[in-house]
Amino acid sequence: MNQIFAADALLPTGWARNVLIAWDGAGRIAQVAPGATAPAGVPTAAGPVIPGMPNLHSHAFQRAFAGLTEYRGQAEDSFWSWRNLMYRFAQRITPESLEAIATWLYIEMLEAGYTSVCEFHYVHHDTDGRPYADDATLSLALLRAARTAGIAITLLPVLYQTSGFGGKPPRADQVRFIRSTDNMLSLLERLAPAVQAQGAVLGLAPHSLRAVPPDSLAAAVQGLTALNPQAPIHIHIAEQTQEVDDCIAWSGQRPVQWLLNHAPVDERWCLVHATHMTPDEYAGAARTGAVAGICPTTEANLGDGIFDMPLWLQQGGRWGVGSDSHACVNAAEELLMLEYGQRLSRRQRNVLASRSQPEVATAMALQAVQGGAQASGRWGAGAAAGIAVGQSADWVVLDAQHVALRSLPAPAMLSAHVFASHRTSAIDSVWVGGARRVAQGRHALHDSAASAFATARASTFAPD
Structure with a gap:
């Protein structure tokens, strides 16, 4: 079982403190435990965890x-x-x-x-x-x-x-x-x-x-x-x-x-x-x-x-x-x-x-x-409708040290992310199906994919 600990997480019922989230090998959330104590060796999210x-x-x-x-x-x-x-x-x-x-x-x-x-x-x-x-x-x-x-x-x-x-x-x-x-x-x-x-x-x-x-x-x-x-x-x-x-x-x-x-x-x-x-x-x-x-x-x-x-x-x-x-x-x-x-x-x-x-x-x-x-047709059993048991392990971790978010309570951090940051700049990591796809704000294929995109666009707009 994979786990992550969040000081703050936005659950379908609202904000919760000290949340332990666990997911299985299929990328489905198996446990959401507010009020938990971080187990030894379990990574702690860099900021509030919000649903993808x-x-x-x-x-x-x-x-x-x-x-x-x-x-x-x-x-x-x-x-x-x-x-x-x-x-x-x-x-x-x-x-x-x-x-x-x-x-x-x-x-x-x-x-x-x-x-x-x-x-x-x-x-x-x-x-x-x-x-x-x-x-x-x-x-x-x-x-x-x-x-x-x-x-x-x-x-x-x-x-x-x-x-x-x-x-x-x-x-x-x-x-x-x-x-x-x-x-x-x-x-x-x-x-x-x-x-x-x-x-x-x-x-x-x-x-x-x-x-x-x-x-x-x-x-x-x-x-x-x-x-x-x-x-x-x-x-x-x-x-x-x-x-x-x-x-x-x-x-x-x-x-x-x-x-x-x-x-x-x-x-x-x-x-x-x-x-x-x-x-x-x-x-x-x-x-x-x-x-x-x-x-x-x-x-x-x-x-x-x-x-x-x-x-x-x-x-x-x-x-x-x-x-x-x-x-x-x-x-x-x-x-x-x-x-x-x-x-x-x-x-x-x-x-x-x-x-x-x-x-x-x-x-x-x-x-x-x-x-x-x-x-998206991904609701119900195994859906992506939020951070809850049975849902896909899809979430975004905000960067609590970002200058627009630093020292704020979690709800205000989300508000600052939407209304006061550069909006992507306050994202630390992004997870899909329990796999981290973005780390420290960047996808592993960012540079190579951007280059391929630029080449494709240039060829598409090249004169006949």
């Missing part, structure tokens, strides 16, 4: 062009003009460059406090739209990248069929994404053994209502359920006002309203963004038990809008955070941006604190870990 953060929404390849669209290309830039640039970049990704980009990204995530990732993967085919000899080539590249980095992964192959509501044919620059429903289900069957061998999770991501017609959505969910009734389902929904307007023109209903009326939405589902909802949609979506996948830095970068988190919480809604397009890769930064967005829209402070947990950073961390674990 699940990253519930990632498009790995987009990390390579983060920062390269921050210029005005037309009179009024928007999500849709950004998307055109992203499609151009997606056409140049190779299996080798994708693996190098994803490996570095996943190392960045670990160093920034994420311990698992939900990879919303929609670049499937070669540049001309034809399948690779092995149809799972790019999915397998992502699995290898996660294994190399040592991050837990939920692989979500994306079903993408149309370019707009009403079955509009796909655009020429979308050919790498397109799959029939039967072909997608065959891919899931092909991937299942590799995913299981890696201890990963396999789910499905119908891209959006504009990209998956109703019949295909129903068939895909039914087929996935036949393969695995617990498999997670993620979907982009109501991210942009134009999407809402187009959905109303097509169906007479708003996107979330339509989804709730036509799909078996439940706890398996993650509604990514869900930025533009009515109060009735907030209430209806929360009742299903689905998780809202909020990506604050990407939603800010793309000008999406601000999710009404207080209204969602009033309805009992569950939520987690993702880094999406990876304009920022930092778990604490997403929490900071989430809280600051609520402050700006409501002109209040500490909006996401609660009566039971007045420390806003603590309240957000606990809720995001629970929701993220659910959305």
